[in-house]
Amino acid sequence: MKIGFIGFGEVGYEMTKGFISQDSRHDIFVYDPLYEKAETKARAEEAQAMLFNTPLHVVQQELDVLFVAVPAPYSFDAWKSAASHLTRTTICVDLTTASSETKKQIASELHSTNSKFVDAAIMGPLKGNQHKVPMMVSGNASKEFMAWGKELEMNLEYVSDVPGDATNIKFIRSIFTKGLSTLLHEVMEIAEKLEMDETILASITSTIDKEPFETVMNRLITGNVLHSERRVKEMENVIAFMLENDVEPHMTRATRDKLLNISNTDLKERFHGKAPTHWKQVMQSINHGE
Structure with missing residues:
Protein backbone atom coordinates (compact mmCIF):
# COMPACT_ATOMS: atom_id res chain seq x y z
CA MET A 1 0.00 0.00 0.00
CA LYS A 2 1.11 3.56 -0.72
CA ILE A 3 -0.09 5.89 2.03
CA GLY A 4 0.48 9.61 2.37
CA PHE A 5 0.13 12.09 5.22
CA ILE A 6 0.05 15.86 4.99
CA GLY A 7 0.65 16.74 8.62
CA PHE A 8 2.87 14.50 10.72
CA GLY A 9 1.95 15.37 14.28
CA GLU A 10 0.53 12.87 16.75
CA VAL A 11 -2.19 11.63 14.36
CA GLY A 12 0.13 10.92 11.43
CA TYR A 13 2.91 9.57 13.64
CA GLU A 14 0.74 7.14 15.62
CA MET A 15 -1.20 5.92 12.58
CA THR A 16 1.98 5.43 10.57
CA LYS A 17 3.51 3.32 13.34
CA GLY A 18 0.35 1.24 13.33
CA PHE A 19 0.36 0.71 9.58
CA ILE A 20 4.02 -0.34 9.60
CA SER A 21 3.58 -2.70 12.55
CA GLN A 22 0.66 -4.28 10.69
CA ASP A 23 2.72 -4.74 7.51
CA SER A 24 6.24 -3.37 7.08
CA ARG A 25 5.85 -3.50 3.29
CA HIS A 26 3.64 -0.39 3.27
CA ASP A 27 5.22 2.66 1.65
CA ILE A 28 4.41 5.75 3.69
CA PHE A 29 5.19 9.28 2.56
CA VAL A 30 4.77 12.27 4.86
CA TYR A 31 5.08 16.02 4.97
CA ASP A 32 5.00 18.38 7.92
CA PRO A 33 5.73 22.13 8.04
CA LEU A 34 8.27 21.33 10.78
CA TYR A 35 10.12 18.85 8.53
CA GLU A 36 13.49 20.45 9.32
CA LYS A 37 13.18 19.88 13.08
CA ALA A 38 15.18 17.02 14.56
CA GLU A 39 12.10 15.70 16.36
CA THR A 40 10.12 15.42 13.11
CA LYS A 41 13.00 13.65 11.37
CA ALA A 42 13.38 11.24 14.29
CA ARG A 43 9.65 10.46 14.25
CA ALA A 44 9.72 9.75 10.52
CA GLU A 45 12.73 7.48 10.89
CA GLU A 46 11.15 5.58 13.78
CA ALA A 47 7.88 5.17 11.85
CA GLN A 48 9.77 4.12 8.70
CA ALA A 49 8.18 6.94 6.71
CA MET A 50 9.77 8.95 3.91
CA LEU A 51 9.72 12.60 4.96
CA PHE A 52 9.41 15.25 2.22
CA ASN A 53 9.93 19.01 2.36
CA THR A 54 6.78 19.85 0.35
CA PRO A 55 3.26 18.37 0.36
CA LEU A 56 3.36 18.06 -3.45
CA HIS A 57 6.08 15.42 -3.23
CA VAL A 58 3.72 13.36 -1.07
CA VAL A 59 0.77 13.80 -3.43
CA GLN A 60 2.82 12.81 -6.47
CA GLN A 61 3.53 9.29 -5.14
CA GLU A 62 0.47 7.63 -6.81
CA LEU A 63 -1.06 7.04 -3.40
CA ASP A 64 -3.80 4.60 -2.50
CA VAL A 65 -4.90 6.89 0.34
CA LEU A 66 -3.93 10.43 1.29
CA PHE A 67 -4.63 11.54 4.86
CA VAL A 68 -4.66 15.22 5.81
CA ALA A 69 -4.00 15.63 9.54
CA VAL A 70 -3.19 19.32 9.97
CA PRO A 71 -4.64 21.82 12.49
CA ALA A 72 -8.27 22.58 11.58
CA PRO A 73 -7.69 26.17 10.33
CA TYR A 74 -5.31 24.85 7.64
CA SER A 75 -7.42 21.95 6.39
CA PHE A 76 -9.05 23.67 3.41
CA ASP A 77 -5.80 25.20 2.18
CA ALA A 78 -3.97 21.88 2.49
CA TRP A 79 -6.50 20.15 0.26
CA LYS A 80 -6.73 23.03 -2.19
CA SER A 81 -2.98 23.02 -2.73
CA ALA A 82 -3.03 19.28 -3.37
CA ALA A 83 -6.19 18.98 -5.46
CA SER A 84 -4.74 19.53 -8.91
CA HIS A 85 -2.03 16.91 -8.35
CA LEU A 86 -4.25 14.11 -7.03
CA THR A 87 -4.97 11.05 -9.11
CA ARG A 88 -8.56 9.91 -9.49
CA THR A 89 -7.74 6.63 -7.75
CA THR A 90 -6.45 8.19 -4.53
CA ILE A 91 -8.90 8.14 -1.62
CA CYS A 92 -8.70 11.52 0.15
CA VAL A 93 -9.30 11.29 3.91
CA ASP A 94 -9.64 14.39 6.09
CA LEU A 95 -8.75 13.60 9.72
CA THR A 96 -8.90 17.20 10.94
CA THR A 97 -11.35 18.75 13.37
CA ALA A 98 -12.45 21.33 10.82
CA SER A 99 -16.19 22.09 10.81
CA SER A 100 -18.72 20.15 8.77
CA GLU A 101 -19.16 23.19 6.52
CA THR A 102 -15.42 23.20 5.81
CA LYS A 103 -15.55 19.47 5.05
CA LYS A 104 -18.35 20.12 2.56
CA GLN A 105 -16.31 22.89 0.93
CA ILE A 106 -13.33 20.56 0.66
CA ALA A 107 -15.48 17.83 -0.90
CA SER A 108 -16.84 20.34 -3.40
CA GLU A 109 -13.34 21.51 -4.28
CA LEU A 110 -12.16 17.94 -4.83
CA HIS A 111 -15.30 17.02 -6.76
CA SER A 112 -14.15 19.29 -9.58
CA THR A 113 -11.14 16.97 -10.02
CA ASN A 114 -13.26 13.80 -9.65
CA SER A 115 -11.44 12.97 -6.42
CA LYS A 116 -12.77 10.64 -3.74
CA PHE A 117 -13.39 12.30 -0.38
CA VAL A 118 -13.88 10.94 3.14
CA ASP A 119 -14.66 12.92 6.28
CA ALA A 120 -13.14 10.80 9.05
CA ALA A 121 -13.78 11.65 12.70
CA ILE A 122 -11.40 10.07 15.21
CA MET A 123 -13.46 8.84 18.17
CA GLY A 124 -10.86 7.54 20.59
CA PRO A 125 -7.25 7.86 21.79
CA LEU A 126 -4.53 7.31 19.19
CA LYS A 127 -1.91 6.03 21.60
CA GLY A 128 -2.39 2.32 21.94
CA ASN A 129 -4.95 2.18 19.13
CA GLN A 130 -2.82 3.80 16.40
CA HIS A 131 -4.37 3.08 12.95
CA LYS A 132 -7.04 0.93 14.62
CA VAL A 133 -8.49 3.89 16.51
CA PRO A 134 -12.31 4.03 16.11
CA MET A 135 -13.38 6.39 13.32
CA MET A 136 -16.74 7.51 11.98
CA VAL A 137 -16.65 8.08 8.22
CA SER A 138 -18.86 9.95 5.78
CA GLY A 139 -18.47 11.24 2.22
CA ASN A 140 -18.72 9.82 -1.29
CA ALA A 141 -15.76 7.43 -0.90
CA SER A 142 -16.60 6.19 2.61
CA LYS A 143 -17.56 2.66 1.62
CA GLU A 144 -14.53 2.32 -0.63
CA PHE A 145 -12.31 3.55 2.21
CA MET A 146 -13.92 1.06 4.58
CA ALA A 147 -13.16 -1.79 2.17
CA TRP A 148 -9.56 -0.56 1.92
CA GLY A 149 -9.27 -0.12 5.68
CA LYS A 150 -10.65 -3.58 6.40
CA GLU A 151 -7.53 -5.10 4.82
CA LEU A 152 -5.43 -3.07 7.27
CA GLU A 153 -7.65 -3.95 10.26
CA MET A 154 -8.85 -0.37 10.71
CA ASN A 155 -11.86 0.28 12.93
CA LEU A 156 -14.22 2.25 10.67
CA GLU A 157 -17.96 2.90 11.03
CA TYR A 158 -20.01 4.18 8.11
CA VAL A 159 -22.29 7.19 8.73
CA SER A 160 -23.46 8.44 5.34
CA ASP A 161 -22.29 9.67 1.95
CA VAL A 162 -22.61 13.28 3.15
CA PRO A 163 -19.29 14.97 4.05
CA GLY A 164 -19.49 16.60 7.46
CA ASP A 165 -21.88 14.09 9.02
CA ALA A 166 -19.03 12.21 10.73
CA THR A 167 -17.60 15.47 12.05
CA ASN A 168 -21.01 16.51 13.42
Whole structure:
Protein backbone atom coordinates (compact mmCIF):
# COMPACT_ATOMS: atom_id res chain seq x y z
CA MET A 1 0.00 0.00 0.00
CA LYS A 2 1.11 3.56 -0.72
CA ILE A 3 -0.09 5.89 2.03
CA GLY A 4 0.48 9.61 2.37
CA PHE A 5 0.13 12.09 5.22
CA ILE A 6 0.05 15.86 4.99
CA GLY A 7 0.65 16.74 8.62
CA PHE A 8 2.87 14.50 10.72
CA GLY A 9 1.95 15.37 14.28
CA GLU A 10 0.53 12.87 16.75
CA VAL A 11 -2.19 11.63 14.36
CA GLY A 12 0.13 10.92 11.43
CA TYR A 13 2.91 9.57 13.64
CA GLU A 14 0.74 7.14 15.62
CA MET A 15 -1.20 5.92 12.58
CA THR A 16 1.98 5.43 10.57
CA LYS A 17 3.51 3.32 13.34
CA GLY A 18 0.35 1.24 13.33
CA PHE A 19 0.36 0.71 9.58
CA ILE A 20 4.02 -0.34 9.60
CA SER A 21 3.58 -2.70 12.55
CA GLN A 22 0.66 -4.28 10.69
CA ASP A 23 2.72 -4.74 7.51
CA SER A 24 6.24 -3.37 7.08
CA ARG A 25 5.85 -3.50 3.29
CA HIS A 26 3.64 -0.39 3.27
CA ASP A 27 5.22 2.66 1.65
CA ILE A 28 4.41 5.75 3.69
CA PHE A 29 5.19 9.28 2.56
CA VAL A 30 4.77 12.27 4.86
CA TYR A 31 5.08 16.02 4.97
CA ASP A 32 5.00 18.38 7.92
CA PRO A 33 5.73 22.13 8.04
CA LEU A 34 8.27 21.33 10.78
CA TYR A 35 10.12 18.85 8.53
CA GLU A 36 13.49 20.45 9.32
CA LYS A 37 13.18 19.88 13.08
CA ALA A 38 15.18 17.02 14.56
CA GLU A 39 12.10 15.70 16.36
CA THR A 40 10.12 15.42 13.11
CA LYS A 41 13.00 13.65 11.37
CA ALA A 42 13.38 11.24 14.29
CA ARG A 43 9.65 10.46 14.25
CA ALA A 44 9.72 9.75 10.52
CA GLU A 45 12.73 7.48 10.89
CA GLU A 46 11.15 5.58 13.78
CA ALA A 47 7.88 5.17 11.85
CA GLN A 48 9.77 4.12 8.70
CA ALA A 49 8.18 6.94 6.71
CA MET A 50 9.77 8.95 3.91
CA LEU A 51 9.72 12.60 4.96
CA PHE A 52 9.41 15.25 2.22
CA ASN A 53 9.93 19.01 2.36
CA THR A 54 6.78 19.85 0.35
CA PRO A 55 3.26 18.37 0.36
CA LEU A 56 3.36 18.06 -3.45
CA HIS A 57 6.08 15.42 -3.23
CA VAL A 58 3.72 13.36 -1.07
CA VAL A 59 0.77 13.80 -3.43
CA GLN A 60 2.82 12.81 -6.47
CA GLN A 61 3.53 9.29 -5.14
CA GLU A 62 0.47 7.63 -6.81
CA LEU A 63 -1.06 7.04 -3.40
CA ASP A 64 -3.80 4.60 -2.50
CA VAL A 65 -4.90 6.89 0.34
CA LEU A 66 -3.93 10.43 1.29
CA PHE A 67 -4.63 11.54 4.86
CA VAL A 68 -4.66 15.22 5.81
CA ALA A 69 -4.00 15.63 9.54
CA VAL A 70 -3.19 19.32 9.97
CA PRO A 71 -4.64 21.82 12.49
CA ALA A 72 -8.27 22.58 11.58
CA PRO A 73 -7.69 26.17 10.33
CA TYR A 74 -5.31 24.85 7.64
CA SER A 75 -7.42 21.95 6.39
CA PHE A 76 -9.05 23.67 3.41
CA ASP A 77 -5.80 25.20 2.18
CA ALA A 78 -3.97 21.88 2.49
CA TRP A 79 -6.50 20.15 0.26
CA LYS A 80 -6.73 23.03 -2.19
CA SER A 81 -2.98 23.02 -2.73
CA ALA A 82 -3.03 19.28 -3.37
CA ALA A 83 -6.19 18.98 -5.46
CA SER A 84 -4.74 19.53 -8.91
CA HIS A 85 -2.03 16.91 -8.35
CA LEU A 86 -4.25 14.11 -7.03
CA THR A 87 -4.97 11.05 -9.11
CA ARG A 88 -8.56 9.91 -9.49
CA THR A 89 -7.74 6.63 -7.75
CA THR A 90 -6.45 8.19 -4.53
CA ILE A 91 -8.90 8.14 -1.62
CA CYS A 92 -8.70 11.52 0.15
CA VAL A 93 -9.30 11.29 3.91
CA ASP A 94 -9.64 14.39 6.09
CA LEU A 95 -8.75 13.60 9.72
CA THR A 96 -8.90 17.20 10.94
CA THR A 97 -11.35 18.75 13.37
CA ALA A 98 -12.45 21.33 10.82
CA SER A 99 -16.19 22.09 10.81
CA SER A 100 -18.72 20.15 8.77
CA GLU A 101 -19.16 23.19 6.52
CA THR A 102 -15.42 23.20 5.81
CA LYS A 103 -15.55 19.47 5.05
CA LYS A 104 -18.35 20.12 2.56
CA GLN A 105 -16.31 22.89 0.93
CA ILE A 106 -13.33 20.56 0.66
CA ALA A 107 -15.48 17.83 -0.90
CA SER A 108 -16.84 20.34 -3.40
CA GLU A 109 -13.34 21.51 -4.28
CA LEU A 110 -12.16 17.94 -4.83
CA HIS A 111 -15.30 17.02 -6.76
CA SER A 112 -14.15 19.29 -9.58
CA THR A 113 -11.14 16.97 -10.02
CA ASN A 114 -13.26 13.80 -9.65
CA SER A 115 -11.44 12.97 -6.42
CA LYS A 116 -12.77 10.64 -3.74
CA PHE A 117 -13.39 12.30 -0.38
CA VAL A 118 -13.88 10.94 3.14
CA ASP A 119 -14.66 12.92 6.28
CA ALA A 120 -13.14 10.80 9.05
CA ALA A 121 -13.78 11.65 12.70
CA ILE A 122 -11.40 10.07 15.21
CA MET A 123 -13.46 8.84 18.17
CA GLY A 124 -10.86 7.54 20.59
CA PRO A 125 -7.25 7.86 21.79
CA LEU A 126 -4.53 7.31 19.19
CA LYS A 127 -1.91 6.03 21.60
CA GLY A 128 -2.39 2.32 21.94
CA ASN A 129 -4.95 2.18 19.13
CA GLN A 130 -2.82 3.80 16.40
CA HIS A 131 -4.37 3.08 12.95
CA LYS A 132 -7.04 0.93 14.62
CA VAL A 133 -8.49 3.89 16.51
CA PRO A 134 -12.31 4.03 16.11
CA MET A 135 -13.38 6.39 13.32
CA MET A 136 -16.74 7.51 11.98
CA VAL A 137 -16.65 8.08 8.22
CA SER A 138 -18.86 9.95 5.78
CA GLY A 139 -18.47 11.24 2.22
CA ASN A 140 -18.72 9.82 -1.29
CA ALA A 141 -15.76 7.43 -0.90
CA SER A 142 -16.60 6.19 2.61
CA LYS A 143 -17.56 2.66 1.62
CA GLU A 144 -14.53 2.32 -0.63
CA PHE A 145 -12.31 3.55 2.21
CA MET A 146 -13.92 1.06 4.58
CA ALA A 147 -13.16 -1.79 2.17
CA TRP A 148 -9.56 -0.56 1.92
CA GLY A 149 -9.27 -0.12 5.68
CA LYS A 150 -10.65 -3.58 6.40
CA GLU A 151 -7.53 -5.10 4.82
CA LEU A 152 -5.43 -3.07 7.27
CA GLU A 153 -7.65 -3.95 10.26
CA MET A 154 -8.85 -0.37 10.71
CA ASN A 155 -11.86 0.28 12.93
CA LEU A 156 -14.22 2.25 10.67
CA GLU A 157 -17.96 2.90 11.03
CA TYR A 158 -20.01 4.18 8.11
CA VAL A 159 -22.29 7.19 8.73
CA SER A 160 -23.46 8.44 5.34
CA ASP A 161 -22.29 9.67 1.95
CA VAL A 162 -22.61 13.28 3.15
CA PRO A 163 -19.29 14.97 4.05
CA GLY A 164 -19.49 16.60 7.46
CA ASP A 165 -21.88 14.09 9.02
CA ALA A 166 -19.03 12.21 10.73
CA THR A 167 -17.60 15.47 12.05
CA ASN A 168 -21.01 16.51 13.42
CA ILE A 169 -21.20 13.27 15.40
CA LYS A 170 -17.76 13.93 16.87
CA PHE A 171 -18.68 17.52 17.77
CA ILE A 172 -21.96 16.58 19.43
CA ARG A 173 -20.26 13.80 21.38
CA SER A 174 -17.57 16.28 22.44
CA ILE A 175 -20.22 18.41 24.16
CA PHE A 176 -20.70 15.46 26.49
CA THR A 177 -17.13 14.22 26.88
CA LYS A 178 -15.45 17.60 27.30
CA GLY A 179 -18.37 19.01 29.25
CA LEU A 180 -18.37 16.03 31.62
CA SER A 181 -14.62 16.27 32.18
CA THR A 182 -14.83 19.95 33.14
CA LEU A 183 -17.98 19.42 35.21
CA LEU A 184 -16.27 16.68 37.20
CA HIS A 185 -13.24 18.91 37.63
CA GLU A 186 -15.42 21.62 39.17
CA VAL A 187 -17.27 19.14 41.39
CA MET A 188 -14.12 17.53 42.75
CA GLU A 189 -12.35 20.89 43.13
CA ILE A 190 -14.86 22.12 45.68
CA ALA A 191 -15.27 18.65 47.21
CA GLU A 192 -11.54 18.22 47.84
CA LYS A 193 -11.24 21.76 49.18
CA LEU A 194 -13.85 20.96 51.83
CA GLU A 195 -12.33 17.48 52.43
CA MET A 196 -15.50 15.80 51.16
CA ASP A 197 -14.08 14.28 47.97
CA GLU A 198 -14.34 10.62 48.98
CA THR A 199 -17.93 11.07 50.19
CA ILE A 200 -18.95 12.93 47.01
CA LEU A 201 -17.24 10.36 44.77
CA ALA A 202 -19.04 7.51 46.51
CA SER A 203 -22.37 9.31 46.23
CA ILE A 204 -22.00 10.06 42.52
CA THR A 205 -20.75 6.54 41.80
CA SER A 206 -23.78 5.06 43.53
CA THR A 207 -26.14 7.23 41.48
CA ILE A 208 -24.52 6.46 38.13
CA ASP A 209 -23.77 2.78 38.64
CA LYS A 210 -27.09 1.55 39.99
CA GLU A 211 -28.98 1.93 36.68
CA PRO A 212 -28.17 1.75 32.96
CA PHE A 213 -26.89 5.07 31.63
CA GLU A 214 -29.91 5.74 29.40
CA THR A 215 -32.23 5.24 32.37
CA VAL A 216 -30.30 7.87 34.34
CA MET A 217 -30.29 10.22 31.32
CA ASN A 218 -34.02 9.73 30.78
CA ARG A 219 -34.82 10.61 34.39
CA LEU A 220 -32.59 13.68 34.42
CA ILE A 221 -33.87 15.18 31.16
CA THR A 222 -37.56 14.49 31.73
CA GLY A 223 -37.28 15.75 35.30
CA ASN A 224 -36.22 19.18 34.08
CA VAL A 225 -39.59 19.66 32.39
CA LEU A 226 -41.31 19.93 35.76
CA HIS A 227 -38.52 21.02 38.06
CA SER A 228 -36.28 23.41 36.09
CA GLU A 229 -37.58 26.52 37.89
CA ARG A 230 -36.89 25.07 41.33
CA ARG A 231 -33.49 23.85 40.14
CA VAL A 232 -32.57 27.35 38.94
CA LYS A 233 -32.94 28.65 42.49
CA GLU A 234 -30.98 25.70 43.87
CA MET A 235 -28.10 26.35 41.47
CA GLU A 236 -28.07 30.03 42.40
CA ASN A 237 -27.55 28.95 45.99
CA VAL A 238 -24.79 26.58 44.87
CA ILE A 239 -23.08 29.41 42.96
CA ALA A 240 -23.11 31.56 46.08
CA PHE A 241 -21.77 28.64 48.14
CA MET A 242 -18.88 28.06 45.73
CA LEU A 243 -17.95 31.73 45.61
CA GLU A 244 -17.92 31.82 49.41
CA ASN A 245 -15.34 29.03 49.24
CA ASP A 246 -13.26 30.77 46.54
CA VAL A 247 -14.03 28.30 43.75
CA GLU A 248 -15.11 29.82 40.44
CA PRO A 249 -18.43 28.18 39.39
CA HIS A 250 -18.02 28.19 35.58
CA MET A 251 -19.91 24.95 34.92
CA THR A 252 -22.43 25.63 37.67
CA ARG A 253 -23.33 28.97 36.12
CA ALA A 254 -23.79 27.24 32.76
CA THR A 255 -26.11 24.71 34.43
CA ARG A 256 -28.12 27.53 36.00
CA ASP A 257 -28.40 29.31 32.66
CA LYS A 258 -29.55 26.19 30.81
CA LEU A 259 -32.16 25.46 33.47
CA LEU A 260 -33.34 29.07 33.22
CA ASN A 261 -33.68 28.66 29.46
CA ILE A 262 -35.77 25.52 29.97
CA SER A 263 -37.92 27.33 32.55
CA ASN A 264 -38.64 30.10 30.05
CA THR A 265 -40.14 27.66 27.54
CA ASP A 266 -43.69 26.33 27.70
CA LEU A 267 -42.56 22.72 28.09
CA LYS A 268 -44.40 22.27 31.38
CA GLU A 269 -47.66 23.41 29.77
CA ARG A 270 -47.12 21.26 26.68
CA PHE A 271 -46.90 18.18 28.87
CA HIS A 272 -49.86 19.32 31.00
CA GLY A 273 -47.85 19.49 34.21
CA LYS A 274 -46.74 15.87 33.99
CA ALA A 275 -43.26 14.53 33.36
CA PRO A 276 -42.88 12.97 29.88
CA THR A 277 -42.04 9.29 29.81
CA HIS A 278 -39.02 9.53 27.51
CA TRP A 279 -36.23 12.05 26.92
CA LYS A 280 -36.86 11.99 23.17
CA GLN A 281 -40.31 13.51 23.72
CA VAL A 282 -38.63 16.51 25.32
CA MET A 283 -36.23 17.00 22.41
CA GLN A 284 -38.95 16.59 19.80
CA SER A 285 -41.07 19.14 21.60
CA ILE A 286 -38.20 21.65 21.73
CA ASN A 287 -36.93 21.08 18.18
CA HIS A 288 -40.16 20.45 16.32
CA GLY A 289 -42.94 21.77 18.55
CA GLU A 290 -44.45 18.30 18.83
